[in-house]
Amino acid sequence: LGKNMEEWLRFSVCFWHTFRGTGADPFGFPTLDRPWDDGSNSLDNAKRRLRAAFEFFTKLGVKYWAFHDRDIAPEGKDLAESNKNLDEIVELAAELQKQTGVKLLWATCNLFSHPRYMNGASTNPDAHVFAYAAAQVKKGLDVALKLGAENYVFWGGREGFHSLLNTNVRSELDHMATFFRLAIAYKKKIGFKGVFLIEPKPKEPSKHQYDYDAMTVIGFLRTYGLANEIKLNIEPNHTTLAGHAYEHDIVMASAFNMLGSVDANTGSPDLGWDTDQFPMDIKNATLLMQVILKQGGLQPGGLNFDCKVRRESTELKDMFIAHIGAMDTFARGLKLAARIQEDNILSQAVEERYSSYKSGIGAQIEAGTTSLEELEEFILSNGEPARISGQQEHYESILNYYI
Ligand code: GLO
Ligand code: NI
Ligand code: NI
Numbered sequence: 001l002g003k004n005m006e007e008w009l010r011f012s013v014c015f016w017h018t019f020r021g022t023g024a025d026p027f028g029f030p031t032l033d034r035p036w037d038d039g040s041n042s043l044d045n046a047k048r049r050l051r052a053a054f055e056f057f058t059k060l061g062v063k064y065w066a067f068h069d070r071d072i073a074p075e076g077k078d079l080a081e082s083n084k085n086l087d088e089i090v091e092l093a094a095e096l097q098k099q100t101g102v103k104l105l106w107a108t109c110n111l112f113s114h115p116r117y118m119n120g121a122s123t124n125p126d127a128h129v130f131a132y133a134a135a136q137v138k139k140g141l142d143v144a145l146k147l148g149a150e151n152y153v154f155w156g157g158r159e160g161f162h163s164l165l166n167t168n169v170r171s172e173l174d175h176m177a178t179f180f181r182l183a184i185a186y187k188k189k190i191g192f193k194g195v196f197l198i199e200p201k202p203k204e205p206s207k208h209q210y211d212y213d214a215m216t217v218i219g220f221l222r223t224y225g226l227a228n229e230i231k232l233n234i235e236p237n238h239t240t241l242a243g244h245a246y247e248h249d250i251v252m253a254s255a256f257n258m259l260g261s262v263d264a265n266t267g268s269p270d271l272g273w274d275t276d277q278f279p280m281d282i283k284n285a286t287l288l289m290q291v292i293l294k295q296g297g298l299q300p301g302g303l304n305f306d307c308k309v310r311r312e313s314t315e316l317k318d319m320f321i322a323h324i325g326a327m328d329t330f331a332r333g334l335k336l337a338a339r340i341q342e343d344n345i346l347s348q349a350v351e352e353r354y355s356s357y358k359s360g361i362g363a364q365i366e367a368g369t370t371s372l373e374e375l376e377e378f379i380l381s382n383g384e385p386a387r388i389s390g391q392q393e394h395y396e397s398i399l400n401y402y403i
């Protein structure tokens, strides 16, 4: 396939779940053992955590990691102190990256946890909050540049609304576009070469999220003339939360040349929220890798495990097993996708399905050289189209043969 498996499978460990996750949920206290973490907000604790993380990455053999500004370094009493804390931790991160060879897939800013962001960040009705978020992203981009991030992610955690009665949606979307324009200008100014990625997600935590799903974000980017500057980071658990199939947003983003990276996880369709489970389903992984194969890989994006071990997994070794199991799942998915591509049976079947567009009136439709009058003329002389079977079961049984 022209690349070795590692180039197709650019795995990344996320810092926030793996090193900040505790197993706590809205109904219960922490359950996970984190022997290196004393639970305090001190810089010493942050450093211990980071060292543990790099030990984990190296033992696992994963080449990339990803983090938010506020999960690697504690928030200070004001922006200046937060930035100072971040600088100190980033120094250590730079050192650890150099020592281990582990690279930064992407950096991001947490613009959703602090109470100041409760009504949104760039879409906040208060300009003061917009300014704070912008200042935070400025620093986030400096840090991304320093650590050689290959991408930079924007997940609009609170960019949405709970009620239309108090919301001016047009002005909030205009502000969000301005926010991205400012970030693009700064990125160019400092010479940061990483790719900007928006991560769509519906329903959580705002009742309505502006970045609902892939096509919503693509529509937003095109409306505001930003589609050449920003791609998408797709998380399948968000896709299923939006009511789509696991691979839907991957397919959609890739179809429009907008698939930059993947937050590789899965949810429980029987639960219905963002459970961030480790992907263990071979069929899902195969369908996803098929798209990645077809578009020639994800570089400079990757497969970032935005996943948490479940509350009931209390041991450190569970963290290893979860990541290894997920990596194996995608490795098998890649192999199966490669076989499916090689055999060409499915793609031939699809091609056949669209064969009417290859000649005659179909070719004219494809080329955009026809008119309503001409199409009417065609129907008047050719009559009713034949009914052709959709053959869903046929396609599904072919896929089953591979899995
Ligand atoms: C939440 C998102 C979140 C993002 C992260 C990076 O559901 O998946 O974890 O991936 O903030 O942007
Ligand atoms: Ni995510
Ligand atoms: Ni998520």
Ligand code: NI
Pocket (backbone or CB within 6 Å): 276, 306, 307
């Ligand atoms: Ni997540």
